[in-house]
Amino acid sequence: MVTLCIxxxxxxxxxxxxxxxxxxxGKPVIQHVYERAKISSLxxxxxVATEDKRIYNTVKSFGGQAIMTSEKHPSGTDRIAEAIDKLIKHGYNLKNDSIIINLQGDEPLIKVEMIDQIVELMKEGSDFIGTLVRKIENEKEFKNPNVVKVVFDKRGYALYFSRCPIPFDRQKFITGYSVNDFMYKHIGIYGYRVEILKKFVNLPCSTLETIEALxxxxxxxxxIKIRVRITEYDSFGIDTPEDLEVAERYA
Incomplete structure (x- = not known):
């Protein structure tokens, strides 16, 4: 079975x-991400799938593989779908059950252990999207709208994702929030089978997707079911110049 990271x-x-x-x-953020993916043996x-020649040329300059895609994609998943179509047209042996891992290009601190965890999760079934979650450790993180929260059922399937604090603890709200065992944040790494990915990108943007921007x-x-795997590891996305300064201290 073919397993790709895009x-x-x-x-x-x-x-x-x-x-x-x-x-x-001393290295572009995208090179850090690419090199961490390459460390995985899975x-x-x-x-790298990109709409920009500068990114394409940078990836090529450090010996990576890159695919040019359209500027019009509303999400990274849509960009990956086009990359898959191009690979298939060029004779790449991708089947409906091939595994595709979507690793965000702005997360240079992603741990290889997390990458391996999502691949192993995807080997457990073919009818879901896979992703990682981590326990929230402080109230500031829980209330931060840039930290996406998730609640899931006893089998590990996501019930909802939100930028708002969920689950809402009525009693804690009255007395003041504190972290509890039900507060988890979403780690933005995804796994799909090709068949599920194609189904997803052919769906129109949904109401809740538009409201939450998720x-x-x-x-x-x-x-479409989303199955989560709890990880002990954390990652850190670069969204602002200030984030880059923080990453400099931890990389």
């Missing part, structure tokens, strides 16, 4: 244009 990377970020090309300890190949809600609204 890293969607666009230049036109609203808060930090060109962030994946920003240098972190991928057949790793690709593409995974398109899946839930249309009955």
């Amino acid at each position: 890293i969607p990377a666009r230049y036109a970020s609203k808060r930090f244009p060109g962030k994946v090309l920003a240098h972190l300890h 991928f057949d190949e790793v690709f 593409e995974q809600l398109r899946a839930l609204e249309n009955g």
